[in-house]
Amino acid sequence: MFPLEDESRRLSRFPIVTAFIIALNVSAFVLELMGGDAFVTQWSVIPADIVAGRHLITILTALFMHASWSHILGNMVFLWAFGPEIEDAMNPWRYAAFYLAGGVVSMLAQVAADPGSTVPNLGASGAIAAVMGAFLITYPRDQIRTLLIIGWFVRVTFIPAALLIGFWFLIQLLSFGVVADVQSGGVAYMAHIAGMIFGAVTARLFEDPRRLAEQRGED
Numbered sequence: 001m002f003p004l005e006d007e008s009r010r011l012s013r014f015p016i017v018t019a020f021i022i023a024l025n026v027s028a029f030v031l032e033l034m035g036g037d038a039f040v041t042q043w044s045v046i047p048a049d050i051v052a053g054r055h056l057i058t059i060l061t062a063l064f065m066h067a068s069w070s071h072i073l074g075n076m077v078f079l080w081a082f083g084p085e086i087e088d089a090m091n092p093w094r095y096a097a098f099y100l101a102g103g104v105v106s107m108l109a110q111v112a113a114d115p116g117s118t119v120p121n122l123g124a125s126g127a128i129a130a131v132m133g134a135f136l137i138t139y140p141r142d143q144i145r146t147l148l149i150i151g152w153f154v155r156v157t158f159i160p161a162a163l164l165i166g167f168w169f170l171i172q173l174l175s176f177g178v179v180a181d182v183q184s185g186g187v188a189y190m191a192h193i194a195g196m197i198f199g200a201v202t203a204r205l206f207e208d209p210r211r212l213a214e215q216r217g218e219d
Helices: 016-043 047-051 058-064 069-090 092-113 125-138 161-175 189-206 209-218
Strands: 002-006 143-150 153-160
Touching: 002 069, 016 058, 016 069, 016 092, 047 058, 047 092, 058 092, 069 092, 069 125, 069 209, 092 125, 092 189, 125 161, 125 189, 143 161, 153 161, 161 189
Parallel strands: none
Antiparallel strands: 002 143, 143 153
16 A cells, blocks of 8 residues: 545645755665765665664664665655645644654664674664644545555555555564565564654644644635
8 A cells, every 4th residue: 555645634834844855865875886885885774783873873764764766765755645644734844853862762662682793783764653643633534545565456545644554564563573684674564653652642832833833724
């Protein structure tokens, strides 16, 4: 399942922060392609290094890196499907802080899950999971235009956000493994789970009451 867009509401403002985050991810991926494995290893999170107090900046830099074309494309599709509405509900500054906080929490959760690992971890998945957790709390009844691909069956349909995100979260709980090829680095499902929980728990703290009131007035 690939979420495409929220069909239940219209944005009041252009999602400048979401667009900027996508641009950063694309730029970082281009640098990865140019720099190769050495670049990936240098800027990815290696849990053993973080526990030892080394290369702490990678907790942030790894949030904008990806292990493959499919990794970045999948993440950016999910971010564009859910990010603009959450940015609209929070405001750009709150949303930027929320996104980074969700990403950091997800990375630290993965470090805590396997503190002795020397496998590089990277990707925006944890931060995007936080955005999805916030969406689950803020707009659970919204209808999400979704691309379904089951074998040869391909169809665009509408799925309630609560059902779509809930099913995604269930998969993370059942899988609890590594998303990307561990030889090139990846974000573990533990990071997804932590990001989702963080987003669901803190969404109300980051929301802008004035913006939500405007949305209710429009509805």
